[in-house]
Amino acid sequence: MQEPADSPRRWCFGCGDRNPEGLHIDFEIEGRRVNGRFRPREAHQGWPGLAHGGVAAAALDEAMGWAMYAAGAWAMTARMEVKYRRPLPLREELLVSAEVTRDRGRRLEAEAEVRTPSGEVLAQAHGLFLRVPEDRARELDASFLGGDGAQAGGADKEDVSSRSS
Secondary structure, eight states, X not given: OOXXXXXXXXXXXXXXXXXTTSOOOXXXXXXXXXXXXXXXOGGGBSSTTBBOHHHHHHHHHHHHHHHHHHTTOOEEEEEEEEEEOSOOBTXXXXXXXXXXXXXXXXXXXXXXXXXXXTOOEEEEEEEEEEEOOHHHHHHHHHHHHOTTOTTTTOOOHHHHHGGGO
């Protein structure tokens, strides 16, 4: 199943390509791990030449959300702890990755990091996510992916990777 052209994901602040102020993170799925690339712009500035700390948090949260989906879950952030190691520069490509580290039924945990292409870690996060109820997961599948929502919060690799296009 391919993502429809009118999917609400296209307006997502983290990964949407239609949100003019968004991060436009381009994700790839590798099993249960997600990897993305983005470039903070002037609209994301905090201190001169640096991205606002909330941009780092948003990128980390978005990556962990994608990791939830890659693990077969529609889940929402319940708690997130961010460790800021270095400021995020503007106008430079950055990498963000995440994976689910623990699945306890309704509760899932994930870890994420933002780093430079050379591997320097700029920010890290640990998050607790809660699965949405099954009926809501079907609604989300139908809304984001089109069709009858038969995937119920987890699709195969081909379906999930289509969310990044």
